[in-house]
Amino acid sequence: MVKIKLNSKLLSIPVLLGLLSMSPYFVNRSYAFNEDNIYNQEIGSKIVSRCDIIKEYLSKTVRISELAARQNRVRGWEYILRRLDNLEEGYIRFNVDHSELASALVSLRQQLEQFKVDFEAYDGEFQRLLSVSCKLDPQNFWKQLETLRSFRSGIALSAENYTNNLNSAISVEDKKW
């Protein structure tokens, strides 16, 4: 019994030492990760000096391409939902239960509306960012950019989840035939 206790203690020492030696690596990594996004003098001066280019890039490149991406996504999803609606006739003809698909479509349409609402909120944040003066208030501009980034990751996640849900609903129906 004493032997086992001693062994476990002996084993725990290198494990602890190993963890201690690795901790600076994790601390540095997390620090380095946050450091990039923390507002500092260098970022501030870049924002002020490149204000016009930054605003043009955000408004004419990013925003327009994201509006187009949203448009394509929503149109594509709506088209797929309509195609799935059209399957009803076939289900009735071959006596296959359609209720599961019908309820999945109701849920998917609600999720699509939610995506549209989420995108509106994201676009609202985008407009707010563009309304902030990057020459006079670079710190606020950076803060608003950080907010926009978090909204953007939410939109990306929402789009991915929607695609996955739509895909799983189609897979369920595929297995019935």
Place this chain on the structure above:
Amino acid sequence: MVKKIKKILHKLAKSTGIKRHPHEHHSFTLRRLILSACLFSLVIVSISSWLFYKDPRSKYDLVRPGRRELPNSFKAEEDSSIKFESKDDIKVEIQHIQSQLKSLDTYGNFTNDALSNDKVLQNYLDQPVLEQ
């Protein structure tokens, strides 16, 4: 006062072409055509503005030239009901829908690094320019 207003309105009607001048013999004068074109464009603008403001989301559905648009395969047959002759037809249709869903990824997503520090701060401008 009323007489004065009437006179001004009469003058305005003549100058804009609503009222015909004594020397004008045709009912379709250039001034009248320009006026009707202006009125027509005003009607078009007001209808489209009403459609735009009726739904705040309509701005998201505007056509953006130069951007990658969905191919016609996403628009074709969207309203026509497909006839399913056999169970295989339905299976093929479901698989077709699934493949279309997968292809949607190529028409824009939100996962790229468009808002990264490098891109937003235009860090490419810090790179030294190679002398020729």
